[in-house]
Amino acid sequence: MSTGLTTIGERRLGSTMRRDAWWLELLPAIILLGGFGLYATGRAFEGKYYEWGPYLSPFYSPLIDPHHRWWPFSPALLILVWPLGFRATCYYYRKAYYRAFFLDPPACAVGEPGARNYRGETAFPFILQNLHRFFLCFLWRDAYRAFIFEGRFGVGVGTLVLLLNVSLLTTYALSCHSLRHLVGGRLDCFSCASFGGPQHTAWSWLSVLNNRHMLFAWISLVMVGLADFYIRLVASGAITDLRLM
């Protein structure tokens, strides 16, 4: 019997009847996710140029033991699991990196490696992937602090950079599939549920964001890298932060 994946029982890596350049879909994920991974790892190990005035790089937030009283390495290594966990457990990124880096499968109707023993996120270790909905905090506090220059209110370019970063990250989190499910996606009948009206309203708004989850995932990823890069430039003295107020 013919399927989009050659014939049943004939599943080799890359085997397919697709005639389009399906592998092109993998390139953005490889370039962006791979590039971001390399940059973030390099910055995490660098251990310097992560704060200036009221600004703190998102890669180092929350800042733990910056004076190396008990942790001799870069403080970013203590918290790296949080931003990484936030991204790595997102349903969209999981699709992107399962395809781009594990070829599992490389694309729709394209052969994947080995036996099909994937059972979803129902058992360890993949069940940990479901933790992704709990991974957002700290960065709003940093954005708030970026308005306080030596005890006085102020606004610099760095303030706006950090505010934009956390706003995009929040939009990305609000567009999450899990959140949409929790708020209303799990219901079969809104009018039968208590508080069904407000739940339906919230679910409708989140659905609008959810439609663009992939877009927010990429934009917020690029922005967090840019925010760190800006603070690195300012902290290293390469550029001067422009004070707006």
Ligand code: FES
């Ligand atoms: S599905 Fe992407 S953050 Fe939840």
